[in-house]
Amino acid sequence: MNRVRAAPSKGERPRDSPVCDAPMTGTIAQLPSAVRAPDARRPQIVIIGAGFGGLSAAKGLSRVDADVIVIDRRNHHLFQPLLYQVATAALSPADVAAPIRAVLSRQANARVIHGEVTGIDSAARTALIGERRVFYDHLIIATGAQDAYFGHDDWATVTSALKSIEDATTMRRRILIAFERAEESDDPVERQRLLTFVIIGGGPTGVELAGALAEIAMHSLVRDFRRIDPKTARIILIEGEPRLLSGFPPRLSRVAEHALERLGVQVRTGVKVTDCDAAGAITTGGRIESRTMLWAAGVIASPAARWLGLAPGRGGRVPVLHDLTLAGHPEIFVIGDTAAAAGPNGRPLPGVAPVAKQEGFYAARQIAGRLAGKSSLPPFRYRDFGNLATIGRKQAVVDLHWIKLTGRIAWVVWSVAHIYFLIGFRNRIAVAINWLWSYVTYQRGARIIIGRDEM
């Protein structure tokens, strides 16, 4: 039975407390469940998106006397940097995801809404979730990015992307099914096509995917088949720039390239993809026959610019001022992959987790300062601690600016850093144990095919 609780217990907010929704006017008094007068209303801070930026902002507001409302269309925060390990069967989806409600369950001023924002009415200060309206005094837009195919949206159907849990399990299924079909095929041309994996994009995700795929083919699957030899699989990594990992120093790019080649990966830099179909890719270096093409090339910001009626900048990003707010709207912050914030050299900041997290904390501190009547903070400055990427087992490249690491020590730094930054004690344990197990046995625990698709 649904009883309203008699008295809230210690440390909890009363249930059925004022709802954050506001029909047009921006006050809450008209709502049936509103129990406090508008003048007693606490400021309402709405955060759209519970990625690295949104969660940092929410946590940064934990001591603020305001209602913090986090809206996400997913019920989980996703640790994107390890998503490729779900796609390559090393980890389970739940290992790299944390329920947003669980992350914020002990933050008494935070509330989570599971819904998809469809627009923003900045004049009425409301976020729209379909028919529903959520009023804000301060808004933080942290809706991230999605895969972009450089104007070739049809490539989305023949390649596998890697942005969500569903993407990762689909990619896993396609990789595993390619080996299954190759085992059953009597046609040598088709068999080679099935055993050719093309990874488009040589950034950290592409490099890490290529290394993991090589490991699967060389080690994990090697005893599983009777007619094919998984070691004969071709893994081709394509990068349009002249070198892999263009965000890293050139020396580390070379290390990564050599490490991949030692694993059997064919690295093709300075090569661009001009077309994709279900049987392969056409590149500036010729056609590659392949049934499995993995997309790690480009992203575009979420449609926040359209919601705000603004002309998007490069990559669909929303132009922001030095304090991450919108020009003319000091109450609206845009952070993370959605924002076109400029770095110290004037170039846009990269779409990586540390940028989003620092921007989230900055927006939270800025809002907390305003509510406390303090003067505003100096402009946002990104503190770049460095870059990391791993290449299969025992090899990684780490650029901490003051020191550059490669080989096994870099791999240990990469592993420790990723476990440290994972959210949730359970996930840290689960990932550490899965890695230890994979390291010792060369096996991949999550090698299951779930669902079906047309390909």
Add this chain to the structure above:
Amino acid sequence: MNRVRAAPSKGERPRDSPVCDAPMTGTIAQLPSAVRAPDARRPQIVIIGAGFGGLSAAKGLSRVDADVIVIDRRNHHLFQPLLYQVATAALSPADVAAPIRAVLSRQANARVIHGEVTGIDSAARTALIGERRVFYDHLIIATGAQDAYFGHDDWATVTSALKSIEDATTMRRRILIAFERAEESDDPVERQRLLTFVIIGGGPTGVELAGALAEIAMHSLVRDFRRIDPKTARIILIEGEPRLLSGFPPRLSRVAEHALERLGVQVRTGVKVTDCDAAGAITTGGRIESRTMLWAAGVIASPAARWLGLAPGRGGRVPVLHDLTLAGHPEIFVIGDTAAAAGPNGRPLPGVAPVAKQEGFYAARQIAGRLAGKSSLPPFRYRDFGNLATIGRKQAVVDLHWIKLTGRIAWVVWSVAHIYFLIGFRNRIAVAINWLWSYVTYQRGARIIIGRDEM
């Protein structure tokens, strides 16, 4: 490049060795990849289904000089007894699934085909996978059972079943989304409907689901919501028979019922469901408004009887002789949930894992004996070691016939037995650690909503 290996390494079969497929004739000589003459052909044993029965049979044939071919439409063996823990967010899919190829990778005479059998041509001794034909000298049908709705197939769309990984993640999504929608609903009637969970069927699966759901509502979610109190969720367990767990001694049924009631579950025995729709169930005890109905009531055998052109017995099962073969077809064994094998009292054996496993080993020994020219075994006899079911944390009922256990000791026996019988070292470790974590924290690690559906 796809190179045929120069020489097989120790302990491995040569790749590209004779294919098992036979186009119509039942010989393999006509196939392009056949390299041995028909007279030198090793006997071919085909096992359809890699559940408990099929895998037991395959392992029982590991030392036989024959080709063992395991066909399954899934790439994984599923540990069904713990599937309810995936549906209730305690475990991840990969924790209760093991890749079939990995299970059999070191069995040199075994080969796995990933495909769905569509029929059997018993005159030509071939199993059909669509257009493809796989010849057998001996056939073991171990294709299990699927959910049955007592002639009301439309109930499948409004209830959640629990037979596959996809079923389990769908059930998990619906349970979690019901709480999410209740949190957002302003309509008290709808809110109560969303917070009412009906479990149809009071066998072990229904009892274990009810216990796990009660734990989620009472403990795991209790701090996550701001407007609803998950503790007010109603969990209703409906059983048509006069008592729960009808396969157990009556005293243990009473213990289970009282334990569930202490957890807040409403147990309704002797009540039958007469209709279901998207907003609730009509029972012989009145209508229950609910948005989430979980089906744990009935199963029907896989369509093997139809493949064989036989009239199915009770529950769609295939009638078999005392040696588990088909009358007139000593080369065809039917085992597990697909077979209507009679127990010592003449009643059909229950559809549980130990029956399937013992039948699989029996069929393997019978075939091995025949190939060695030995006389056939005495009729199959099921050794019943007992029944186990758990009810939330620290409570279970265990009937080992010579002793009956309840309470914490039964719960320990249940936990140890399930970890022991899990296939694969990695899965044992993963399940043990997840359970330990859940036990200590009262949390459920896999509380993520994946995918969407219409409901």
